[in-house]
Amino acid sequence: MSIEINGLSKVFGKKHVLQDISLTVAPGQIYCLLGKNGVGKSTFLNCILDMVKPDSGSITLFGKDYHKHQLEVKQNLGALCEDNPLIEEFTGVDYLNFVAKLYRLSPDEAEERISSLINYFFTDKESLHKNVAGYSTGMKKKVGVAAAMLHKPQVLLLDEPFTGLDPIAAQLLVQLIRSYRNPNRVILISSHDLNYVEKIATHIGVLNDGHLLYNGSLQEFTMNGEHLIDQALFQLLLPPQSTETKLDWMFT
């Protein structure tokens, strides 16, 4: 049931965004991918989602080669992409019903799942009957998350799930992700929100300069809680001289 990635590389123009990356995310893990802006986290997830074509490397999900068993693999994959494309002319409820149909949920199943997700996640239930085009960023994000999880995928990929959510919604999402974890599911998340990452991650990956600079458990990453997650990340990524930038002109 794992995600297995071997030798994944991607070049955009002259930039070697991903260089020969190999990674296994095992069932039961909540693997959080961290790294500075533009380091390739979304590109990495989009390769797994088949939205970006890697230059080389192989991706295996549930022991099946992604490209040879696309339909089967995709039926068992749920994803929130960074740009979270929804259908703007649909209402939120219509969009979720549309997604339920794509995944061949029965009408009863769809109704039960959609209404329970709405009750759990949405305070502004009335808006779900208005067109998505008028939604706030956070509201769109919630619809995107609900759509990703509606068919109970074994592999769940979430790109920046917390961005744009208010603290209440973010905390509800933390609880949802933690409860969703089980020994048959793999969860891979890209996020800058270390506060929430610390609450959900079992494993951490840090991308930098095309490579996985760190790949291991959250416990190891924080040295059994000796370091806060942001300290651990700063130590890995922040060169000492970058704190000495001359900004005196701004402060006087």
Ligand SMILES: Nc1ncnc2c1ncn2[C@@H]1O[C@H](COP(=O)(O)OP(=O)(O)OP(=O)(O)O)[C@@H](O)[C@H]1O
């Ligand atoms: N379709 C594309 N064409 C050209 N360059 C691209 C394309 N997609 C991404 N890139 C470049 O690849 C690099 C990695 O981008 P990516 O969005 O994967 O980074 P990221 O780690 O997700 O960033 P952020 O944390 O800011 O969301 C960036 O330099 C970006 O400009």
